[in-house]
Structures are given as structure tokens and as C-alpha cells.
Amino acid sequence: MTFPAFRAASATRATVGSLKASFALAVIGTLHSASPLAAQAGPSPQVEMQAVRVNRANWTLADRFSTANMRNMAFSTSVAPRWLGETDSMFYNWRDRNGGTFFLVVPRNRVKRPLFDHEKLAQELSRVHKKPYEPGKLPFTSLNFTKDHKRIRFQVDSTRYEWNLAGESLTSLGIWKRDSVAPDEEREEGGGGGGRTPDFRNFSPDSTAFAFARAHNLFVVDVASGDTIQVSQDGEKDHSFGFRDTSSNNQQQNDDEEDEQENARSNDERVRARVDWSPDSRAFTVSRNDARKVKELYLVNVLSNPRPTLVSYKYAMPGEEEVNQQSLYVFTRGERAVRKVPTDKWKDQRLLNVHWPVNSERFRLVRRDRPQRQLELVEFTTASLTPTVLLTESIENSFLEIQPLTYVTRGGDFVWFSERTGWGHYYLYSHNGTFKKALTSGSWRAETMVAQDTIKGTLFVGGVGREDGPTPYFRHVYRMNGDGTGFTHLTPTTHDHVARVSPTKRYMVDNFSRADTTPVSVVRDAVTGRVVMSLESMDDTRLREMGWSTPVPFTTKAADGTTDIYGNMWKPANFDSTKSYPIIAYVYPGPQTEQVTSGFSTGGTMQQLAQLGFVVIQIGNRGGTPQRSNAYHSYGYYNLRDYALADKKTGIEQLAARYPFIDLDRVGIYGHSGGGFLTAAALMLEPYNDFFKVGVSSAGNHDNNIYNQNWSEQHHGLRVITEKRDTTVTRGRAGAAGARGARGGGNAGRTVMVDDSTRYEIRVPTNVELAENLKGKLLLVHGDMDNNVHPGNTIRLVDALIKANKRFDMMILPGRPHGFGPSQPYFNRMLMEYFAEHLMGDYYRSSAEIK
Numbered sequence: 001m002t003f004p005a006f007r008a009a010s011a012t013r014a015t016v017g018s019l020k021a022s023f024a025l026a027v028i029g030t031l032h033s034a035s036p037l038a039a040q041a042g043p044s045p046q047v048e049m050q051a052v053r054v055n056r057a058n059w060t061l062a063d064r065f066s067t068a069n070m071r072n073m074a075f076s077t078s079v080a081p082r083w084l085g086e087t088d089s090m091f092y093n094w095r096d097r098n099g100g101t102f103f104l105v106v107p108r109n110r111v112k113r114p115l116f117d118h119e120k121l122a123q124e125l126s127r128v129h130k131k132p133y134e135p136g137k138l139p140f141t142s143l144n145f146t147k148d149h150k151r152i153r154f155q156v157d158s159t160r161y162e163w164n165l166a167g168e169s170l171t172s173l174g175i176w177k178r179d180s181v182a183p184d185e186e187r188e189e190g191g192g193g194g195g196r197t198p199d200f201r202n203f204s205p206d207s208t209a210f211a212f213a214r215a216h217n218l219f220v221v222d223v224a225s226g227d228t229i230q231v232s233q234d235g236e237k238d239h240s241f242g243f244r245d246t247s248s249n250n251q252q253q254n255d256d257e258e259d260e261q262e263n264a265r266s267n268d269e270r271v272r273a274r275v276d277w278s279p280d281s282r283a284f285t286v287s288r289n290d291a292r293k294v295k296e297l298y299l300v301n302v303l304s305n306p307r308p309t310l311v312s313y314k315y316a317m318p319g320e321e322e323v324n325q326q327s328l329y330v331f332t333r334g335e336r337a338v339r340k341v342p343t344d345k346w347k348d349q350r351l352l353n354v355h356w357p358v359n360s361e362r363f364r365l366v367r368r369d370r371p372q373r374q375l376e377l378v379e380f381t382t383a384s385l386t387p388t389v390l391l392t393e394s395i396e397n398s399f400l401e402i403q404p405l406t407y408v409t410r411g412g413d414f415v416w417f418s419e420r421t422g423w424g425h426y427y428l429y430s431h432n433g434t435f436k437k438a439l440t441s442g443s444w445r446a447e448t449m450v451a452q453d454t455i456k457g458t459l460f461v462g463g464v465g466r467e468d469g470p471t472p473y474f475r476h477v478y479r480m481n482g483d484g485t486g487f488t489h490l491t492p493t494t495h496d497h498v499a500r501v502s503p504t505k506r507y508m509v510d511n512f513s514r515a516d517t518t519p520v521s522v523v524r525d526a527v528t529g530r531v532v533m534s535l536e537s538m539d540d541t542r543l544r545e546m547g548w549s550t551p552v553p554f555t556t557k558a559a560d561g562t563t564d565i566y567g568n569m570w571k572p573a574n575f576d577s578t579k580s581y582p583i584i585a586y587v588y589p590g591p592q593t594e595q596v597t598s599g600f601s602t603g604g605t606m607q608q609l610a611q612l613g614f615v616v617i618q619i620g621n622r623g624g625t626p627q628r629s630n631a632y633h634s635y636g637y638y639n640l641r642d643y644a645l646a647d648k649k650t651g652i653e654q655l656a657a658r659y660p661f662i663d664l665d666r667v668g669i670y671g672h673s674g675g676g677f678l679t680a681a682a683l684m685l686e687p688y689n690d691f692f693k694v695g696v697s698s699a700g701n702h703d704n705n706i707y708n709q710n711w712s713e714q715h716h717g718l719r720v721i722t723e724k725r726d727t728t729v730t731r732g733r734a735g736a737a738g739a740r741g742a743r744g745g746g747n748a749g750r751t752v753m754v755d756d757s758t759r760y761e762i763r764v765p766t767n768v769e770l771a772e773n774l775k776g777k778l779l780l781v782h783g784d785m786d787n788n789v790h791p792g793n794t795i796r797l798v799d800a801l802i803k804a805n806k807r808f809d810m811m812i813l814p815g816r817p818h819g820f821g822p823s824q825p826y827f828n829r830m831l832m833e834y835f836a837e838h839l840m841g842d843y844y845r846s847s848a849e850i851k
Contacts, residue, residue, distance in 0.1 A: 057836040057844065059851070061573060061611040064546060067604065067825070073542040074602050078498065078511040079521040079535050081105075084149055086503040091115050096539035099136015102143070103535075107507045107523045110533050116152070121163055124170040129156055200270040204281035209333065211284065213242030213273040218286060218338060220331065231331055231338050238291040238314065241329075242271040278360035279410075283332040283382055285341070285354050285363055290325040299785050303815045313787055318705060318712035319750025319762040326351050328365065330382060341385055343367060345376065347754050353404050357431070358411040364390070370760060371718040372399040377416075377433065390433030393418060398634035399714050401626065406449045408457045408482030415439065415449070415459065419630045426461065428484065439484040442466065445627055450477055451501035451508075457482035460490075460501055460508075460526070464627045469494045470514075470553055471566045473598040473627055477508070479526065490529035496599035501526055509535070513600035515568050516550040543602070547573035551603065556654040558622050559646035563632070567596055567619035567651065570603055570610040582666035582839040583615045583652060587682075588675040589644035591636055591715045594624030595675075605828055612836055615662055617655070621647040640704055640716035641765040644678055645688045652691075666839045668694040670831060673789055673818065676700025676781075677767060680797065683778050684770035694838040696831045698781040699818055701789045702767035702797040705749070708788075718760045771800035777838040779809040781827060783816030809834070826850075 063069075075097065081090040089106045102115040118135035126133050133139060143154040146162075153162050153173070160173035201210040201221075211220050216235030221228045235241050274287045297315035302308045316323040328351055329338040343351060346369035354365040361382055368375040377390045393400055401424070403417035408428075413436065416427045424445040428436040440446040444465035451460040460479050465472035467489070477499045480487040491497040495512035502508060508526045513519035521535040540548075551568035558565050571581075586606050588595040596618045603610075610616040621644035623636030636643030648669075656662040669692045671679045679697040682688045701707045704716065749763030782794040791812075801808050811830065813823045820827050829850055836842040844851075 055840050055842060057612040057832075057840055057842040058572065058574070059612070059844065061547075062608050062832060065548070065573075065603075065608040065611045067608070067828070069546075070543075070548075070602050070604075070607070073546065073548075075539045076536070077513075077519045077538050077600060079509055081500055081502075081509045083503050084145060088502045088504050088507050090502070090509070092535075093141055094536055097541055099134070100138065100141070101136070105523070105533075105535065107502075107532055112533065112535065116163060116165060117168060120168050121170065124163075124168075125156070125161070128161070128170055128172055129159070200272050202273055202275040202277075204277045204284075205279060206281040208281060211273050211275045211286070211331075212270045213240065214270050216240035216242060218273055218331075220333075229336065231336065232329075233337075236292075238294075239288065241273050241286060241288055243274055244271060276354055276356065276363075278356040278363070280359045281333075282360035283330060283356075283363075285356075286329050286331065286338065287351065287354065288327050288329060290327065293322040294324055295320070295322055297787075297790060299787060299791070301785060301815065311785070311787075315787075315790075316709035317707070317750075318709050318716070318764065319718075319752060319760070320709060321752045323348050323370075323709055328354060330363070330380075330385070332360070332382060339385065341380060342387065343378075346370065346374070348752075352402050355405065357405075357407060357414070364405070366402055368400065368402065370713070371720060372714050375400050375402065377405075391416070391429065391435075393420070395419075397637050397717070398630055399637075399717070403449070406452055406459070407454065408452075408459070409454050412457075413482060417446075422630050424626070424630075426459075428482075437484060439480065443629070444472075445629075446478075447627065450499060451505065453505040456505070458505065460499075460505075462499075467494070470555070471598055472564075473566065473596070473625070474514075475598075477510075479529075488527075488529065490524060490526065492529060498599070499524075507532060513538075515553050515597050515600065517600065518550075519600045538600070548602070548607070549573070550600075551597075551606075554617075554655065556619070556651035559650045560622075563622060563647075565620045565622075565647055565651050567617050569655070570606050570616045572611050572613055577661050579661060580663045581613060581615045581661050582668060582835075583617065583655070583662050583664075584609060584668035584670065584835060584839070585617050585619055585648055585652060586675070587619070587644070587648060587669060587671040587678050588673070589621055589636070589678045590624035590674070591633060591640075592626070592711075594620045594627075596620045596625075605831070608828070609832055609835065612832060613840065614668075614835065615659075617652070619648055619651045621645075636715070637717045638719075639765065640712065641677075641681060641767070642685060645682055645685060648682070649688055649691050665693075667692050668696075668835050668839050670696040670698075670835075671700075672698045674701060677702050677704075677793075680767045680778060680780070681770065683776050684767060684773045686773060689773055689775040693776045694778075694835060695776065696779045696781070696834055697794075698820075698827065698831075699783065699786060699789050700767070700780070700793060700797075702793045704764035705762075705766065706790060706792055706796075712764055713762060716762065716764045718762050720754075721759050721761050722757055766796075768796050768800045771797065771806060772804040774801060774804070774806045774808065777809070777834070779811070779830070779834050781811045781813065781830070783813045783818065783820060783823075785815055786818045788818035 076095040079092045081092055083090045088108055091102060091104050093100060093102050101118060103112055104115040105112045118138065122133045122135045122138060139156045140154040143152045145152055150166060151162050151164050153160060155176060158175050160176045162171045162173055200212045202212065203210045208223050209220060211218060216237065217230055218232040218241040219228055219230050232241055275284045277284045291314045294314040294316050296312040299311045300308050301311055328341040328343055330341055331338045345367055348370040349367050352366040352368060354363065356363045362379055363382065364377065364379045366375055366377050373396065374394045376392045379388045379390055380386065401419060406415040408415065412431055414429050414431065416429055417424060418427055423443060424447055425441055426439040426446050428439050430436055440461065444463055446461050446463040448462035450462045452458065458479065459482060460477060462475055462477055464475055467474065467476055474496045476489065476491045476497055478487060479490055491499065491510060493512060495514050497510055497512045499508045499510045505526055508524050509521065510524050511519055511521045518538040518540045520537050523532045523535060524530060525532055551570045554567050554569055556565050557563065606616045622632055623643040626633040652667060656664045669679050669682050676697040677700040679695040680700055680702055682692040683695045704712045752760040754760060780794050780798065782791045784791050798810060813820055816823050833844050836844055
């Protein structure tokens with residue numbers, strides 16, 4: 001027997017105690033011979049039992065921090081205001097250890113009080129519904145006001161009720177049918193209407209007409225006369241005017257009669273159309289997708305009775321020629337049919353941000369090319385459909401992000417978002433597209449238009465990275481005039497702020513927190529940022545009583561030695577700094593987001609996993625969140641596999657140098673979806689496969705060449721190749737981004753011809769081609785009904801691992817899509833057991849029973 005864990009570093013880092021204690025820890029490490037710390041051969045039963053006795057994971061503490069237990073102790077964390085009409089008055093629901101309460105707030109009068117007498121309503125509801133209820137545990141969490149603001153409505157089970165606020169009386173409105181639509185006079189305001197389906201009617205602003213789709217075609221109804229006009233004739237499945245297809249579902253029918261009945265039912269079903277009305281209610285545009293040539297992707301529902309059934313759905317993959325096509329139509333009231341808008345500019349372009357800036361005379365849209373590196377803002381006249389290009393943008397080695405236009409005043413200047421300087425900022429243009437000035441600037445990102453006052457021409461902008469603080473990801477809110485003057489910071493505390501501005505723009509509700517502080521909610525003056533009144537502070541009493549604590553934020557340097565990388569660290573509730581702990585990284589590499597918490601979170605799986613006796617971290621990477629510079633965000637462009645691992649490894653090494661309680665010989669990694677892909681890569685890509693010892697990869701997109709076309713092309717990048725060619729389509733050729741040949745399979749890349757001299761080419765490096773390099777312990781998990789990341793992503797990797805003669809573990813979750821739903825607790829237990837066994841030597845899985 002050798003003792004690889006006993007090395008010179010053990011003595012030099014032996015802050016845990018004497019050399020004798022270091023040697024004892026080393027011996028314990030060698031006893032875990034089934035873990036990556038020892039030889040690949042399995043342990044003897046005697047060694048296994050000894051390892052369990054001396055290094056047992058703390059399952060009692062982990063169970064105490066389960067998701068179910070935490071849910072009953074966390075209570076409300078933020079105020080979600082529901083404004084009453086166009087006023088500053090609002091209501092919200094808040095839950096703490098005393099129960100739940102609906103509150104009414106009138107900021108102007110500094111009033112906060114219960115919205116109704118909860119005890120009386122509970123008594124009346126118990127009487128009418130014939131079930132007992134308590135005031136602090138009412139059986140609904142959302143409600144709506146009637147339009148006169150005198151009554152509220154809510155749903156209990158399948159029955160709707162109405163409470164008269166003045167008379168304090170309860171009325172049953174009967175069982176709510178999911179496909180019914182409330183009469184206009186009974187429409188409620190405030191949303192959240194207890195499970196009601198969206199109205200199929202897309203009303204004009206003046207409510208004199210509405211549009212809907214049926215059997216894939218478009219209809220317009222004049223409310224006054226009741227006349228219904230069919231304004232399209234060529235609708236069909238996968239080329240529909242409806243928001244979703246209305247004929248036969250994607251699941252294969254086993255009986256012809258059932259299929260006919262389904263078609264008859266769905267062809268008569270009215271659904272909402274993708275309609276955007278002009279402000280004067282005289283015209284609308286309607287978008288239409290053509291997926292008829294998009295290929296099908298298939299899943300088999302093995303749990304269907306009495307026979308497994310085939311499920312098919314349209315799914316375009318990166319580099320395929322047959323992708324979804326988008327078109328736009330316009331309809332003017334008084335006409336009998338829609339007209340197609342001549343929007344064509346680029347092959348496979350996308351149409352975005354379709355809107356009417358003033359009235360029905362003109363509408364605008366953004367069209368973007370398939371590589372997503374060129375775009376135009378175009379205006380069309382409604383009468384002649386004549387286009388005018390107002391502005392253009394282009395970029396290389398990244399993609400163009402788009403946000404909806406914001407008009408400072410109706411018919412006036414508009415605000416355009418761009419990353420042209422390397423940072424996301426807002427720019428002011430005249431109504432005709434003439435550039436005027438930059439509204440924001442500097443090494444920070446103005447990322448959201450929170451609200452605007454079109455009467456006063458005031459803008460409320462959300463941004464990150466402008467204020468000093470422990471992380472650049474704290475969100476803040478700023479107010480400025482439409483010309484950029486009067487710039488005011490409205491959220492002055494060093495926290496992550498999420499604000500909602502009232503309809504009058506006089507006040508805003510600000511929920512703020514940090515990863516290491518619990519949330520607070522206040523009302524602020526929306527002009528000065530001054531706190532007008534306090535609303536709530538999260539009740540963390542029960543969490544603290546159970547030993548819970550917030551994570552420790554940290555900063556490391558990226559592998560380039562200069563870029564700051566941010567993260568959070570969770571430690572066990574019984575943490576002892578004199579001990580040595582394995583470290584596990586939860587990862588999601590982005591690039592569309594970077595899952596490193598800036599605001600408050602109870603911790604979830606990371607918190608529970610730490611209780612077993614691990615240090616658990618979130619840590620970012622270049623190529624992650626777009627909240628940093630465009631250079632940071634696009635770091636992984638043309639390399640959507642390897643870009644994140646160097647920063648993870650370097651960051652963990654820095655943390656180990658900073659904190660002697662971290663054991664660099666026992667490093668784990670796990671993640672879901674993109675995090676699942678990165679986890680597997682970490683155990684197969686050199687040199688990281690020597691650093692990371694154990695990985696749990698769930699729902700990983702291990703072969704992005706069979707993942708979502710738009711996402712892969714957006715973040716990996718289509719290469720545009722220009723040369724004179726005689727052929728029209730070339731297939732099976734590795735793209736310019738292609739990496740090594742794959743042992744055990746992999747996608748050879750795809751080419752799409754644009755014309756005889758230009759082609760789009762893509763090949764995303766895969767985990768499949770790394771299979772022969774697997775080291776350590778790897779668990780692969782996937783749901784067999786995942787229609788987002790197809791199970792083929794994991795199956796292809798499994799095939800390559802088998803051909804490479806590699807040992808690994810695998811679990812298929814039957815009937816589960818991309819999110820594991822009811823199987824999530826089972827998966828969480830499996831994840832914890834896997835790390836406990838292979839990083840600690842705790843053979844908790846000694847029997848079939850899950851304790």
C-alpha cells in the first residue's frame with residue numbers, strides 16, 4: 001500500500017496541528033482507495049469499513065438542510081408590488097414565521113395596513129368552502145381586484161370567490177372553467193388570476209376589435225357589429241398565424257379515430273395570435289414562423305400505457321440548412337386580407353422588436369442576419385410597405401445583443417442599446433435615426449430600461465459595475481432626463497437592488513440584499529432615491545436557529561493573472577478551520593449567464609452539500625455573464641467547450657493557498673445543462689482531468705452540434721467563408737472551428753451555402769472526442785424525455801466512453817424533461833452520495849435502501 005496523500009506539502013501546510021495529525025489525515029486519505037486519491041482498484045471490505053468509521057459524512061446535518069426543510073424556514077424574501085390601476089397604491093403578500101398577510105400600502109400617506117381582515121375572511125371561507133382555514137394560512141397566495149377596486153377575487157381549489165372589502169362578505173363564483181373568458185365588465189386587473197388561461201382575444205388598444213387564430217388562420221372581429229373576417233387563407237401546421245399550432249399534437253396517435261377527434265377539436269380551438277396593434281387601433285402586424293422544412297427530433301415515452309409512444313417535435317440544429325423562417329404581415333382595418341411585408345435582406349434572418357412608434361402610418365422592426373453579427377433598424381410605411389433603413393450595426397468575433405427601443409416621448413427621440421464601445425450602453429437618436437449622443441458611458445454596463453415617463457421624458461435605467469463594491473454584479477437603478485442630463489443614482493447602498501417603479505413614476509419599491517446579507521424592502525422616492533418608508537425585512541430567525549449562515553463571497557484572478565473572477569463559498573454549519581475539507585465547485589459556464597449569486601439565496605443544493613463536510617463554491621469564468629465587458633462575455637466565441645476550465649482551476653488553487661482547510665487533492669465538480677457539459681469536460685480535457693477528481697454531470701449538452709441551432713450559433717459563432725464555389729451544399733466537412741477528430745463519434749460539422757461564393761460553417765468541439773482521456777470518477781445523469789438538451793447528448797458520450805474502455809457511472813431518469821421535477825430529490829441524494837463516497841470514502845450506498 002502506498003500513501004500518495006502523505007507528501008511534503010502536508011508538513012508545510014500543517015496548520016491543522018502537529019505532524020502526527022497530518023500523518024493521520026494522510027492515512028485516512030489512502031484508506032479511501034475507491035476514490036480518485038488512490039489506485040483504480042476497488043477497496044477491500046476491511047479498508048472500506050475503516051474509512052467509513054473515521055471519515056463519515058454528516059448526513060444528519062445534510063438532512064436538516066434539505067430543500068423541504070429550508071422551504072419551511074425561509075419565508076418571503078422580496079416584496080412584489082401589485083399597483084392599483086395607475087396610482088401609487090399597491091398591495092402585496094408577505095410571509096414570515098407568524099404566517100402570511102396581504103398588505104395595502106399608500107406611499108403618499110405613509111400607510112401600511114392589512115388589505116382585509118384575515119380572520120373574518122378565514123371564518124367566512126371555512127363556512128362557505130366547508131373546510132377549516134387559519135388567518136395566517138389562507139389557501140391562496142395571489143388575488144385580483146375588480147376594476148372598481150371594491151372587491152377582490154381569488155381561487156381555492158377549482159372554485160372562484162369574491163370578497164367585498166367594505167361589506168366583508170364572501171360570494172362563491174362557482175367552478176372556474178379553464179377555457180372560459182370573463183366578460184369585459186368582469187375583467188380583473190393586477191394579473192395572477194389563479195390559474196386562468198390567457199385570453200385568445202388580442203384586443204386593439206381602444207377595445208373595438210380583436211384578432212385571434214383558428215385552424216392556423218387569422219381572424220378579426222369587430223366588437224360593435226360582431227362581424228368576423230377571415231384575413232388569411234393559407235395557414236397550415238408549422239406555418240401558422242397562431243401563437244402555437246392548433247392541429248394534431250406532437251405525440252403519435254395509436255388510433256385513427258382518436259386522431260380525427262383530436263384534429264376536429266383543435267381545428268375549432270381559438271388561440272392567441274402574434275399580433276401587435278398600432279396605438280390608434282387602425283392596423284396591426286402579425287409575425288409568422290415557417291417550420292415546415294425543419295427536421296423532426298424524437299423521444300420515446302417509455303412510461304406511456306399500454307405501449308411506449310413516440311414523441312416528435314421540430315428542432316433545428318446548428319449549421320443545418322433547414323431552419324425556421326420568419327415573415328411579417330400587416331393588416332389595416334377596412335381591408336379583407338393581410339399583406340406580406342417585404343423584409344428580406346439576409347438568408348435565415350430573424351425579425352425582432354416589431355412595433356408602431358406613433359400611429360398606424362408606419363411600423364418598425366429590427367432584422368438580424370443568421371450569424372447575428374449584422375443588424376438594421378428598418379421603418380416601413382403601412383400604405384406602400386416602402387422600407388427605410390434608419391441605422392445599422394455590425395461586429396466581429398461576438399454577437400449583437402438586442403433590446404427593445406425606448407422612445408423618450410411619443411414620436412420623439414428614441415434610445416438604442418449597443419455594445420459598440422465594448423460595454424453595454426444607451427444611445428440617443430432622433431426619431432428619423434440620426435445619432436445625437438451617448439446617454440451612458442464608461443466601464444460599466446447599462447443593461448435594462450426599468451421604466452420611463454413619456455410625458456416628462458424621464459428614463460429609469462438599471463446598470464451594473466458603476467458603483468464601488470465587493471462585486472461588479474450588484475444591480476443599481478439610475479434616473480435621468482431624456483437628453484442624458486440630471487443623472488441620479490437612486491439605490492445608494494452597496495447591495496444588489498431590484499426595483500419596481502410605480503405607474504405615476506413618483507415612487508419605487510426597492511428590494512435589496514447581498515449574498516451575505518438577508519433582504520430588505522423599502523419604498524423610495526423615485527426622483528431623489530430617498531427612503532420614504534420601510535416595508536419588510538426577511539425573517540431569517542428559524543434559519544439562524546438551525547445553524548444556517550450565508551456564504552462567504554470571494555474574489556480570485558483568472559488564468560490571465562489580471563481579470564477579477566467572483567464567487568461564493570459555503571461551509572458546513574459545524575465548520576472547523578483546523579480540519580481539511582474536500583472542495584466542490586458548482587459550475588455553469590454561460591455564456592448567456594453566469595450562475596454566481598450576487599443577491600440573497602438560502603443556498604439550495606450547495607448549502608446542503610456543504611453540510612456533509614465539504615467546502616462548496618460557485619466561481620465564475622471569462623466567457624460568462626454579459627454583465628461584464630463584451631470582451632469578457634465573448635471570450636469563448638469559436639470555442640464553446642474549453643474556455644471556462646482554466647479560470648475554475650486557477651481560482652480553486654488560489655483559494656487553497658488562501659485557506660489551508662481546503663484539500664487540493666480532493667476536488668469535485670458538478671453542474672446541470674451547460675454545467676453538466678463543463679463537468680464532463682473537466683474530467684476529460686488535459687490538464688484539468690488530473691486536477692478534478694470527481695464529477696456529477698446532469699443533462700449535459702456534451703455535443704453542441706445536436707443542440708439548439710440559435711443558441712449554439714449565437715455563442716460559438718458561425719464562420720462566414722467567402723470563396724468562389726461551383727457546388728451548392730457541402731456536408732460532412734469539419735468547419736474552420738473544428739478541433740480534433742473524435743474517437744467514438746462526434747459531429748463532423750455542417751456547411752450552409754448562402755450563395756455561390758459564401759457559406760456559413762460551424763463545428764463545435766464536443767466532449768465525445770475527449771472520451772479516451774477520462775480520469776477520476778464521473779456520474780452522467782439525463783432525463784429520457786428531455787426536449788431541450790436531447791438525451792442523445794449523453795448517449796453519444798456514453799458510447800464513446802465504452803469504446804474507449806472507460807469506467808463511469810450513469811443514471812437515466814424515466815419520463816423526466818430538462819428539469820428533473822419530482823425526481824430532483826432522488827437526484828440530489830444520488831449527487832451527495834457520489835461525492836461522499838468518492839471524495840470522503842463514506843460508503844453510504846452499502847444497501848439498496850435510501851436512508
